[in-house]
Amino acid sequence: MRAIGMGKEVRLRTPLDESAVRDLSIGDIVHLDGKAFAIAYAFQFQRALDELKGGKPLPMDLEGSAILHFPTCFKEEGGRWRIVYFGPTTSSKFNKVTPEFIRAFKIRAIVGKGGMDDAVMAAMMEVGCAFLQAIGGCAVIYTKGVEEITNVYWQERHWTYAVVELKLRDFGPLIVTMDVKGRRLGKEERGP
Amino acid sequence: MPITRELLFDVAVELFERATRSVPSDTLEALEKALKTETNELARYVLAMMLKNARMASESNTVVCQDTGLPTFFLKIGTDVEIEADVKKVLAEAVEKVSLEFPYRAAFVHPIFRDSAPLIVGGGIPIVICDTLPRADFIEIAMSPQPSGPEFWSRIEMISPPSDPLGAVKGFVLETVNRAGGAACPPMVVGVGLGGDMGEVAKLAKLASIRPINERNPDPELASLEEEMRALLNGTGIGPMGLGGDTTVLAVNIEVEYCMKAWLPMAVCLRCWTNRRARARIYNDGRVEHL
Numbered sequence: 189m190r191a192i193g194m195g196k197e198v199r200l201r202t203p204l205d206e207s208a209v210r211d212l213s214i215g216d217i218v219h220l221d222g223k224a225f226a227i228a229y230a231f232q233f234q235r236a237l238d239e240l241k242g243g244k245p246l247p248m249d250l251e252g253s254a255i256l257h258f259p260t261c262f263k264e265e266g267g268r269w270r271i272v273y274f275g276p277t278t279s280s281k282f283n284k285v286t287p288e289f290i291r292a293f294k295i296r297a298i299v300g301k302g303g304m305d306d307a308v309m310a311a312m313m314e315v316g317c318a319f320l321q322a323i324g325g326c327a328v329i330y331t332k333g334v335e336e337i338t339n340v341y342w343q344e345r346h347w348t349y350a351v352v353e354l355k356l357r358d359f360g361p362l363i364v365t366m367d368v369k370g371r372r373l374g375k376e377e378r379g380p
Numbered sequence: 381m382p383i384t385r386e387l388l389f390d391v392a393v394e395l396f397e398r399a400t401r402s403v404p405s406d407t408l409e410a411l412e413k414a415l416k417t418e419t420n421e422l423a424r425y426v427l428a429m430m431l432k433n434a435r436m437a438s439e440s441n442t443v444v445c446q447d448t449g450l451p452t453f454f455l456k457i458g459t460d461v462e463i464e465a466d467v468k469k470v471l472a473e474a475v476e477k478v479s480l481e482f483p484y485r486a487a488f489v490h491p492i493f494r495d496s497a498p499l500i501v502g503g504g505i506p507i508v509i510c511d512t513l514p515r516a517d518f519i520e521i522a523m524s525p526q527p528s529g530p531e532f533w534s535r536i537e538m539i540s541p542p543s544d545p546l547g548a549v550k551g552f553v554l555e556t557v558n559r560a561g562g563a564a565c566p567p568m569v570v571g572v573g574l575g576g577d578m579g580e581v582a583k584l585a586k587l588a589s590i591r592p593i594n595e596r597n598p599d600p601e602l603a604s605l606e607e608e609m610r611a612l613l614n615g616t617g618i619g620p621m622g623l624g625g626d627t628t629v630l631a632v633n634i635e636v637e638y639c640m641k642a643w644l645p646m647a648v649c650l651r652c653w654t655n656r657r658a659r660a661r662i663y664n665d666g667r668v669e670h671l
Contacts, residue, residue, distance in 0.1 A: 327445050328433050
């Protein structure tokens, strides 16, 4: 494993500009502002792809967005959603469905934990998407970076599996561990 | 005077809240120490964020990690203690109350029929592990949520006694930590169980994993093995969150019991950097001592 120092610190707004993502290098520290989606179950990624293929209009606009592999705890209060807490889960659980998902929705950033496999890397390099590592176990820091939950989708199975649309404000720190040049920081991992 | 249901319930609530909403003081001290000695700049940055998050969780009484884990209670029941309650039921009620109030995410499903709504208690949850203490007039409760990542990468193996048992043990522990890499959220506490039978070796690893960080095995040879293993694992370069560095483990704790001549049972229980746990004793006279 190559030791690498810290890179530049950048604050980016979503939807992310492709050139801004291509400028990111491993070791850079990113904070995000703007719209993002928390999706933490493989079957929800698959559902989005299936509905797109079936020609069904999706209830949310995923095009060019940032995806957070963050299981989310929220509460409905007076017709609005309040975030209780959220934080990163292991991203390699979504290796299989992610290359197609990145290509289909032109995803610009994936925020998670532990990196993803080479097929995901290939899709990231092609589309212009970076993997941003969140620090595991830091639910308080990341929850503070959520201004509000703007919508919640696909709760049929159970609310804990929902796709959550968020508005982020100074959300981070996130460390670039897979960049568009195909470089990695740390080793790829599997499992939860 | 027997311990009442109400007292047991209140202590269990407090322990579950503390165990999910703070990082224990010995672990904070170990992380602070690592921050001073770590040579990798990015690793120091990650360690500083971990400490910041732990502080923020305690201050705001909110969960440290989004994964509040599978609730597990380790009980030591004094043989002179009197309890006026169905202990396992009361512990489950405490977990349910805390989980519903906050709320915590329901996370537990049937291992085969996974489609139904996830539970917060029931179906064997919380896990309760019991032991006895001779002549003691108290019950000691250690509450420790078992998080998804580190627990997933924990391992158990039964091998034939090799020509070099010590080498086999070191190799098994090293391989387990290398396989886990950053997925178990290092720096970790590594609980190692050796001996017993299949159930016992797993329990030994669990008990080792909740031992205080600075407490070495009373057997001097095992204590020096713990130190040696700690240095070996920190030499892997995995580092905090697997991003590189000198801090991969905070402690290696080993527990040993005898086994059959034909076996070498080995188990490794990994704990993430949050190392969440809380412990208290309740005495017959109603005194509560937080440890």
